[in-house]
Amino acid sequence: MGFRKLNGKNIVITGASSGIGRAMATQLVRSGNHVLALARREERLKELQDELQLAAGSLAYLAGDITLEAYRQSAFDWISENWGGTLDVLVNNAGIGSIGPFAKSDEVTLRKVMEVNFFAAVELTRLSLSALKQSDVPVVCNIASVLGHTAMPMKSEYCASKFAMHGFSDALRIEMAAEGINVVLVSPSTTRSEFFAAVLSGASQQAKGMTADKVATLAIKAIKKGKREVLLSWGGRCLVAFDRLLPSTLSRILTRWYARQSASKVGS
Ligand SMILES: NC(=O)c1ccc[n+]([C@@H]2O[C@H](COP(=O)([O-])OP(=O)(O)OC[C@H]3O[C@@H](n4cnc5c(N)ncnc54)[C@H](OP(=O)(O)O)[C@@H]3O)[C@@H](O)[C@H]2O)c1
Structure with missing residues (x-):
């Protein structure tokens, strides 16, 4: 796949109210694209729309919970009504985390993580296929994680959701090749965003690492270049x-590290 111009394109971004999604929406609207921003916090989406009022492109938003089928359907209806049913890029970015030992977690937490990070993204993709097929340069960009390639203790639920996204993306890429739909898997490492403040359970940690802006720039570059998958940091x-x-x-290294961590927690 050669270089794809991202200008004047119709783009849906989930989780656009903060972090990576917000940064991608900002950069894409500033470079002349039309973005439909999805997330629950309406005031954040409105604020983003106001901020981008004078940008080259445009931003519309629909506030709602991506795990609800009716909300996903309303996004699809919006695309039909406002973009004549053509979608160029779908960015599945909305996500939540959960930190802590599996043995101390519960089914509700696991299901919530899987609903947001996996099922919602997959079902939105299913719903979007007909609109993507109307595009000359269609792309599904899935924001996964390094933890969708290598698993870490204390993040079993999150790893499961991101490994699932990884497997889904690889299979979909092959199935969609004949339709000309590119599937790009973007795997960031730790990113400075609101992610750690929003974790469902467990101790949240201080976010360090790449800025959400930098992650957005690299994700957009991967879409433009038609990459299969990108791991964004050298560490990753x-x-x-x-x-x-x-x-x-x-x-073995991780087992020893986890045992030391657990022992120091028991001791403290
Ligand atoms: N931060 C990291 O270290 C890191 C590393 C690797 C991968 N990632 C991945 O990057 C993606 C973006 O995360 P981020 O770091 O930018 O975190 P963030 O700042 O917390 O952003 C998460 C976004 O997801 C939205 N969201 C969460 N639950 C939702 C729901 N039920 N319905 C609709 N929207 C929902 C949030 O919006 P509302 O709250 O307004 O709904 C928010 O806009 C996630 O998939 C995450 O797993 C993050």
Whole structure:
């Protein structure tokens, strides 16, 4: 796939009220695209729309919970009414985390993580296929995580949701190749956003790492270049390479690390 121009395109972004989604919406509207921003916090979406009033493109929004079928359908109806049923890019970005040992978590938390990070994205994709097929340059961009390639303790539910997204994206890419729909899997490492403040359970940690703006720029670059998948940081790339080359060694290192962590918690 050659270089794709992102200008004047119709783009849906989920989770556009903060972090990576908000940064992608901002950059894409500033470069002349038309974005439909989805998230629950309406005031945030309105604020973003006001901020981008003078930008080259445009931003519309629909506030709602992406896990609800009726809300996803309303986004699809909006595309039919306002964009003549043509969607160029779908960015599945909305996501939530959960931190803590599996044994201390519960079914409600697991199901919530899977509903937002996986089922909602997959069902929105299913609903969007007919509109994507109307585009000359259709793309589904799934924001996953390094934790969708290499698993870490204390994040079993989150890893499960992102591994699921990884597997889904790889299968869909092959199925959609004949339709000309590109499937791009973007896997950021730790990113500075509201993500850690919003984790469903467990101790939240101080977010460090890449800025959401930088992640957005790299994700947009991957869409333009028609990449299969991108791991955004060197740390992430090294971790995943290590896991693929020496999986048992990494597992032993993580097991020792987790045992030390658990012991220091019991001791403190
Ligand atoms: N931050 C990191 O370290 C990191 C690393 C790797 C991958 N990621 C992935 O990057 C993506 C974006 O995360 P972020 O870091 O930008 O976090 P963020 O600032 O917390 O943004 C998450 C977005 O998802 C939306 N969202 C959550 N639940 C939703 C629901 N039920 N319905 C609709 N929207 C919902 C939130 O909007 P509302 O609350 O307004 O609904 C928000 O806009 C996620 O998929 C995350 O897993 C993040």
